[in-house]
Amino acid sequence: GAGVSQTPSNKVTEKGKYVELRCDPISGHTALYWYRQSLGQGPEFLIYFQGTGAADDSGLPNDRFFAVRPEGSVSTLKIQRTERGDSAVYLCASSPSGGSSYEQYFGPGTRLTVT
């Protein structure tokens, strides 16, 4: 079946601009996670959705970052007033819900470059 998809694959934007990054999870996966990854580092947690609601947004670095998942499937990560420090690869992962299995399946990522 289809895996997690993310669009765009690359995004270059100017400092101060607004960007939206999209994630389409594996069908039937109710849990969705956003991470960002910088070179030489592991994925850094941003936000976790269970269904339509943000169950944990403690990883969002500041109020310029926001994410939604209105119908419990596709999610959009929104970054306002981008800064050069926001440049990273943004990863989305989905996971089946329930039990003790938190296995995550990652999308290909969006490479964001803020100039």
Place this chain on the structure above:
Amino acid sequence: QKEVEQNSGPLSVPEGAIASLNCTYSDRVSQSFFWYRQYSGKSPELIMSIYSNGDKEDGRFTAQLNKASQYVSLLIRDSQPSDSATYLCAVNQGGSYIPTFGRGTSLIVHP
């Protein structure tokens, strides 16, 4: 702060050897442990999960978990150049739905 520690490497092994990758974690109340492989420029790919003490084997991969000592390891037998990648350890500490990732260990398998 809950931490997951990995040696960044690189770990260099000859083709055909056993590669041993290690990971330690700080929270004793941890339930779920994962190894992901990440090729350069690609996203992480789940290769192993382990939930109870002991060994779990899947093909050339063996995950080993020791909760008393708070470490989890990954053994790759008969290493191939195609195994060259960064290996990320992830731990759901304290029963959280949010995994904590280590920074990864770079593995190089040379012919």
